[in-house]
Amino acid sequence: MPIWAVRCYVPGMSEAREVHEAQKKAPMREVLAEAAFQLFMERGFERTTVDDIVARAGVGRRSFFRYFPSKDDAVFPDHESCLADMTAFLDAADDTRDAVDVVLEAAGIVLRMYAANPEFSVQRYRLTRQVPGLRTYELSFVRRYERTFAGYLTRRWADAEDGALRAEVVAAAVVAAHNNGLRAWLRSGGEGDAEASVDHALGLVRRIWGEAGPAGAGGTSDDEVVVMVAPKGAPMWRVIQRVESALRED
Amino acid sequence: MPIWAVRCYVPGMSEAREVHEAQKKAPMREVLAEAAFQLFMERGFERTTVDDIVARAGVGRRSFFRYFPSKDDAVFPDHESCLADMTAFLDAADDTRDAVDVVLEAAGIVLRMYAANPEFSVQRYRLTRQVPGLRTYELSFVRRYERTFAGYLTRRWADAEDGALRAEVVAAAVVAAHNNGLRAWLRSGGEGDAEASVDHALGLVRRIWGEAGPAGAGGTSDDEVVVMVAPKGAPMWRVIQRVESALRED
């Protein structure tokens, strides 16, 4: 099966569709995205015109722009709905949970979108790396994810000192770590475990900013204490490592 | 003096120019940037065409694209040279210094670019907020700053475990904090102290990631130790605050 046939993970639209209506015409948005991606792979993004795309899809030129606000959007047909999913998730999140944990879980939504179609994600990654315009366009989506995280954290930390600042810094750190893990997986050709790669990267953020503390010892009593000794000039991240190991050895 | 007359801080090009050649024609790049910014303020970005700009500047249309790769670039005429300055600064940086401190200092280069022309920066900020395309374009510059930071930190932490990951997370955190402080200053209309606003924001990053530790006690001996006690379930950032105050009370 060609990879562009399963590129969108919207419910009820791929091969899981009922068999008895299998021959119904695919939604035009899908047809267009498929044709576009085929052509981008064959000739490259810049040397593919919108006219080429609609010619292959067998539809009118005007229809393309009804389903995609720009040519670039055809490369990222799923980000918009993923962003909506994430917003809904954060709106419905349990506000008694660790705020950073909630955001880390929200980042997992994005990861699953990529991991749902490894071949497509990898090919798109390679395409995007070659086209500066696409990198910029993708960046604008990344920024929107970041803003969504920051918005949630700002709400959660509304009363804290420098809450908004901390929210933005943490959101940026989460995005950077997530993308670091994601890119590692994409560079590997989508072979390894995407979840593990990203979890490892996000762990760094979680240990520093998560309320549950380094070892995730959320359930322990507040009365317990840890005593730690560190050289005065020690780097802070090393202090954190030491606190972490101190907390782990219980 | 109109604000667009001093918008670029490149050496030897503004009113500091020798008087005896004061009547020499201004460089076309400046003339174009001035005309463009005037028009963007008057009619808005989208309703100003490149033809409008070159008409006001009194030059040929082709010349615009000789000096600016795109219409958007006319809004950010100084970012490219600022990026070059920063790259040079990091290339020449003393590698025995705290890597994070070097990066924080490099971020100051960007801040000074903005602070050099408060009125212009504020007006451009308001313009950019209204035009999604400009936000995206500016974002691509921000990303290049971030990549530059990350590149430097990756070199410095080449031997450390997860050095590249840490580099990217710290670079993102620095950029987020810097922009948080910068935006606060821009929203205030450029009235307060930009340096103070950004320094406060960057302090958060410095305390966590800087090697000199929370209180900046870089000069103290490695033999000295600090003992700290913390509740086991405490949030890490609160632990850090406590370490900070412990180190301060010497």
Next chain:
DNA sequence: TTACAGAGGGAACTGAGTGCCATACGTTGG
């Protein structure tokens, strides 16, 4: 005076994105 180089001007072209209107189709109501 010629030769040359480099800055600028200008016409014509490509292609993305938009606005407007025509057409086709399915549905509802008479």
Next chain:
DNA sequence: CCAACGTATGGCACTCAGTTCCCTCTGTAA
């Protein structure tokens, strides 16, 4: 059966950013 209507689509023409190619002008060196 037909008319009215909303929706999906196609087609055309337009604007404007960005590019290509070529021209002119001007200052400089041989």
